[in-house]
Amino acid sequence: MNMNRLNNRTKTKRNMVKSLAAFCVGLLAFGFASCDDELDVMQAYPFTVETMPVPKELKQGETAEIRCELVREGEFNGAVYTIRYFQYDGEGTLKLDNGLIFQPNDRYLLENEKFRLYYTSECDESQSLTITVEDNFGNSFEWETEFNNDTDTGEVPSGADTLTIKEGGVYQ
Incomplete structure (x- = not known):
């Protein structure tokens, strides 16, 4: 047993x-x-565009400088950024710091993370525009800028306390 x-x-x-x-x-x-054998590579990172304060008032013929910086949450070498704008009130011209003059709603390649835009007023009324930065993965960041006609002379525009007037009406 x-x-x-x-x-x-x-x-x-x-x-x-x-x-x-x-x-x-x-x-x-x-x-x-x-x-899964394949790596999960993230390509599309969210981003924003930070800007310095801009003047709120512009006379016809004056130019405002808009200092911009693309702030990304991550980096992917294949990321390409473009910029475009649409002006829905008033008349003016927007150009990039390399001298390229934008046409409304046309896309332009952004080659640097830090860039400057120059808006020149071409009317004596209020002006409003929307600026959009997009990447090649479908992400976008949009902001609005408004300028009122400044009928006073010799005064620094309100909201421009961190800016100084430079020759030719360009604000820095």
């Missing part, structure tokens, strides 16, 4: 070891099946 008990215990241990081995093999098979 002792031999039967010993055989039963040995069989029970073998069955437990076999069950544990089968469980481990099943767990490994599940783990390998749920793995």
Whole structure:
């Protein structure tokens, strides 16, 4: 009878070891099946555009400088950024710091993360425009800028306390 008990215990241990081995093999098979060989590379990172304060009032013929910086939450070498604008009130001209004059709603390549825009008033009424920066992954950042006609002379426009008037009406 002792031999039967010993055989039963040995069989029970073998069955437990076999069950544990089968469980481990099943767990490994599940783990390998749920793995993916491809890396998950994030390409589209959110971004914003930060600007310095701009004057709120411009006379016809005056130019306001808009200092901008593209602030990205991450970087991907293949990211390309473009800029465009739409003017829905008044008349004026917007150009990039390299001298490129923008046409409304046309996209232009942004080559630097820090850039300057120059808006020149071409009317004596209020002006409003929307500026949009987009990447090649479908993300965009948009902001509005408004200028009122300044009928006073010789005064620094309100809201321009961190800016100084430079020759030619350009604000810095």
